[in-house]
Amino acid sequence: MERKRVLVSERIAEEGLEMLRTELDVDFRDDISREELLSVIDQYDALIVRSVTKVNEELIKRGTRLKVIGRAGNGIDNIDVDVCTRYGIIVANTPDSNTVSAAEQTISLLLSSVRNTAWANDVLKGGIWDRKPFRGTELYGKTVGIIGLGRIGSMVATRLKAFNMNIIAYDPYIADERFERFGAEKKNSLEELLAEADVVTVHTPKTKETIHMIDEKAIALTKKGVILVNCARGGIFKETAVIEGLENGKIANVALDVYEKEPAIDNPIFKYTNVVCTPHLGADTFEAQKRVGENIAEQVLLALKGEIVPNVVNLPAVLPEELNYLRPYITLAEKMGNIYYQIEKLPIKRVEITYSGPITVNETEMLTIGFLKGILEPVLWEKINYVNARLLAAERGIKVYERKEKQSAKPFKNMLTINIFSQHHEMEISGTLSRARNPILVDINGYETEANLEGYVLMLQNEDRPGVIGPLTTTLGEAGINIASMKVARQTKGQTAIMILNVDNNVEEEVLKQLEQIDGLIGTPKLLKF
Numbered sequence: 001m002e003r004k005r006v007l008v009s010e011r012i013a014e015e016g017l018e019m020l021r022t023e024l025d026v027d028f029r030d031d032i033s034r035e036e037l038l039s040v041i042d043q044y045d046a047l048i049v050r051s052v053t054k055v056n057e058e059l060i061k062r063g064t065r066l067k068v069i070g071r072a073g074n075g076i077d078n079i080d081v082d083v084c085t086r087y088g089i090i091v092a093n094t095p096d097s098n099t100v101s102a103a104e105q106t107i108s109l110l111l112s113s114v115r116n117t118a119w120a121n122d123v124l125k126g127g128i129w130d131r132k133p134f135r136g137t138e139l140y141g142k143t144v145g146i147i148g149l150g151r152i153g154s155m156v157a158t159r160l161k162a163f164n165m166n167i168i169a170y171d172p173y174i175a176d177e178r179f180e181r182f183g184a185e186k187k188n189s190l191e192e193l194l195a196e197a198d199v200v201t202v203h204t205p206k207t208k209e210t211i212h213m214i215d216e217k218a219i220a221l222t223k224k225g226v227i228l229v230n231c232a233r234g235g236i237f238k239e240t241a242v243i244e245g246l247e248n249g250k251i252a253n254v255a256l257d258v259y260e261k262e263p264a265i266d267n268p269i270f271k272y273t274n275v276v277c278t279p280h281l282g283a284d285t286f287e288a289q290k291r292v293g294e295n296i297a298e299q300v301l302l303a304l305k306g307e308i309v310p311n312v313v314n315l316p317a318v319l320p321e322e323l324n325y326l327r328p329y330i331t332l333a334e335k336m337g338n339i340y341y342q343i344e345k346l347p348i349k350r351v352e353i354t355y356s357g358p359i360t361v362n363e364t365e366m367l368t369i370g371f372l373k374g375i376l377e378p379v380l381w382e383k384i385n386y387v388n389a390r391l392l393a394a395e396r397g398i399k400v401y402e403r404k405e406k407q408s409a410k411p412f413k414n415m416l417t418i419n420i421f422s423q424h425h426e427m428e429i430s431g432t433l434s435r436a437r438n439p440i441l442v443d444i445n446g447y448e449t450e451a452n453l454e455g456y457v458l459m460l461q462n463e464d465r466p467g468v469i470g471p472l473t474t475t476l477g478e479a480g481i482n483i484a485s486m487k488v489a490r491q492t493k494g495q496t497a498i499m500i501l502n503v504d505n506n507v508e509e510e511v512l513k514q515l516e517q518i519d520g521l522i523g524t525p526k527l528l529k530f
Ligand SMILES: NC(=O)c1ccc[n+]([C@@H]2O[C@H](COP(=O)([O-])OP(=O)(O)OC[C@H]3O[C@@H](n4cnc5c(N)ncnc54)[C@H](O)[C@@H]3O)[C@@H](O)[C@H]2O)c1
Pocket: 074, 075, 076, 095, 098, 099, 102, 147, 148, 149, 150, 151, 152, 153, 170, 171, 172, 173, 174, 203, 204, 205, 206, 207, 209, 210, 231, 232, 233, 257, 258, 280, 281, 282, 283, 284
């Protein structure tokens, strides 16, 4: 089979490239121009970027083969995630891989800033021994205002606590418990934080709300001699306002890793000796880049195999431990979805999914998405994935309803019961996990059964009387088909029963026709493949 192709348009660690090369054709092109990128993107199944490559609609439209965009890093403001979702393209990033490095860079910039380290270094190396201009400020006992107490903001908080700083934070989107956990005093407004902080450091994403969050108005509210740090995203600080604050003496020091325009070359802020600057190096440590490279390679490989990818940005957020627990249930939901169009050819109007048992305390949205992916797979094949499953189901007029019941009614701890409605017909299937955590079907249209949802599954209806099963097993045996397991189920003695068999081999059309001829079998046998 032809190997899939990935284009890596920015530098990632060699370890990551090596992992990709084990399964894919890899083009590492960190010198690629925008023009060339646009003209070759249709040859690739995956694209790996960092913060420079703009993944916008123009690029996505041309990337007709693209299945996944891997962001080797954290921030995704260079990627139009909504457009990717519309085109069914997975966007995955590595949010936890470089947070320590970014937090340490924040501390490094802050210390360098309050002690004039970078400026003193330049002067000394320029041949001048002078100590007077560089008298600094201690962090001890000062107040730091952290805006955004997420992954990096909270790491900055715990590290600055060790400097005996008083920590205050503003983040309207997190629970009070998080402020307590990181020893930060909660501020209910940005204004309050700005009025009290000696140091202001931002750790939010770049959003409509945070662009130019630190502007003239915000700076006017700060203490005279405030120190400002931005190791998050360019644009959160309005640079013209910061320059004004430097000029009029309101701001004592500024530390920047990120800029409104990157690469930043002739930025007017560079001329100030009390501004310390690095060229977006927050994530640039050997450790972080190794983690980022390996992590993104792993996710891109999973995405190209149609498997569950841990850090998909355009899917519900699930913690890694929770995802590990849910993964076999997502597979179960997906395989249950696979059943319908292998049996029926009637368009679906509505599905009702009931989750029962302790699983209901979890984020079940991923299971619903898995089910929809499974149901549409026989129809849409490679076009469907976890990202676009809900969208494509909605486009096909399938309405989805979900319900949670804390207690499972059946003798299974956790169970999924799914009712699928077409115009005049309903199918009900229930599934759970076996002791080995493999997906099993336990009920179909009210018949209690037990079938492993893997390999080949043969489904038949029969009259509940002697002399039917024998010819069936003989026919299969004569065709060289081994029966791995078999369950016969009935609702009323002597009426219609069903048989579900796990078989080790494919059952050819010819054999299915022979089975159809057996006296006592009803209708056409169905062979399901998982
Ligand atoms: N300099 C670098 O190289 C580098 C490296 C890694 C990450 N980053 C950037 O650092 C920033 C933080 O990353 P993270 O992993 O901690 O993100 P995160 O999502 O874990 O945390 C962000 C926090 O900001 C809060 N927030 C959002 N909008 C806010 C607002 N208007 N006001 C106050 N708080 C708000 C959120 O509630 C969240 O708690 C991002 O911008 C990321 O891109 C930069």
